[in-house]
Amino acid sequence: MAPAKTAVLEKTPAKQDVEPPLYESGSIELSVVMPCLNESLTLGTCIQKAQATIEKLRIRGEVIVADNGSTDGSQELAESLGARVVPITERGYGSALRGGIAAARGKFVIMGDSDDSYDFTQLGDFLEKLNEGYDLVMGNRFHGGIRPGAMPFLHQYLGNPVLSWLGRLFFGCPVGDFQCGLRGFRKEAIDMLELQTPGMEFSTEMVVRATLFKLRILEIPTTLSPDGRDRAPHLRTWRDGWRYLRFLLLYSPRWLFLYPGTALLLLGLAVGAWLMPGPRTIGRTTFDYHTLLFGAMAILIGFQSINFAVFTKAFAIAERLLPEDPRMNRMFRFVTLEGGLILGVVLVMTGAGTWIFGLEFWRNHHFGPLDPDKTLRIVIPGFVALTLGIEIVLSSFFVSVLGLARK
DSSP states (O other): OOOTTOOTTSOOOSSOSOOOOOOOTTSEEEEEEEEESSOHHHHHHHHHHHHHHHHHHTOOEEEEEEESSOOSSHHHHHHHTTOEEEEOOSOSHHHHHHHHHHHOOEEEEEEOOSSSOBOGGGHHHHHHHHHTTOSEEEEEHHHHOBOTTSSOHHIIIIIHHHHHHHHHHHHOOOOSOTTOSOEEEEHHHHHHHOOOOOSTTHHHHHHHHHHHTTOOEEEEEOOBOOOOOSSOOSOOHHHHHHHHHHHHHHTOHIIIIIHHHHHHHHHHHHHHHHHSSSOEEETTEEEOHHHHHHHHHHHHHHHHHHHHHHHHHHHHHHTTSSOOOHHHHHHHHHSOHHHHHHHHHHHHHHHHHHHHHHHHHHHHTTTOOOOHHHHHHHHHHHHHHHHHHHHHHHHHHHHHHHHHHHO
16 A cells, blocks of 8 residues: 655544434535635635525435634624534644544435535535435536636646546546546445545545445536635645645555556566677677676566555555455465465575575686686676575565454
8 A cells, every 4th residue: 555644554543532422314415515715805705605405305404513623703704694613623634524423413414615615506416316316526727617717727738637547547436537636425425435635636646535435426517606705716826736646546556656666577587588698799889797787676666566566455455545455365375475485495596506506606716817708797696596585485474464453
């Protein structure tokens, strides 16, 4: 499965210290959750739109304002309009939403920003698809329309499209707008995911984990309007863009470790096989044992990267950050501790034997100066075999330790 305390693989409490009040199960159909941090200029409009739509739909619903420490009177405003205010002490967009969702009493939850950029009169479209059986219904601003001034140029034409494309590439998510803040979901299904991220990457975590855990996902067009704030938005382009990208990488051991490691390993093996017989010349350039050293380095780094892919995947599954992987389960039926130890010992003995052969070659030359073109073609393969053997032995034990939790 990172720099500052951002590693997704580190568990954080999935719920806030606010427990939802007692209620009769199923008595409320829809909870509308709005994260809030000093949104008094627009919060009232959002609440009134959501309440009017709930009344128009003739359903039992509630509006929850997940307040993240506002100091501009947002809490009092929300309460005066009949919304339920849930104070969230842990700062962050994701923290506010997790607390609001945890306090929600409805069967379905629709979340949307409280800056009046999303259309809360569209709640019925989301509710209709949720009632059809979808677990997560995402808005797509690129299909519904982005009004002039609603989204910065860099976000609209680079950030959101690229990050959404990476999400589809890494995880096969059927979503074209990962960061859309207006979305609805079945509360029971999202609670099962145990979402953890505290910041803006929460929106990405929800989509990725919903895909990995095979929830039913659908997108519908939605419109993004310019927000009504009189200050800069909380979103920071480069900081939060990096948090989105980092999350995608940390949740995809294949793309972070396995594919790059496999490419390096194969490249190193190809270089080694090409240069082992002797120097090779292409045009005016001669490749010799210097390049062979780089091939050996690529083999070792590539193998270690593949190891990290296995370690990360096993740990993430054990911690329920990723679902069970049938392919990994099948692999562990054949790749056992004993098999790894045998392979590792064979490679160690091969490497040691190569070095002994090299020492004998040196002895035959009376321990004097040697031609590096010949000796390094003995020493380098031995070094690679010995190092790989030790790595395989250590990795076999470590994977077995990770497997204890699985068993």
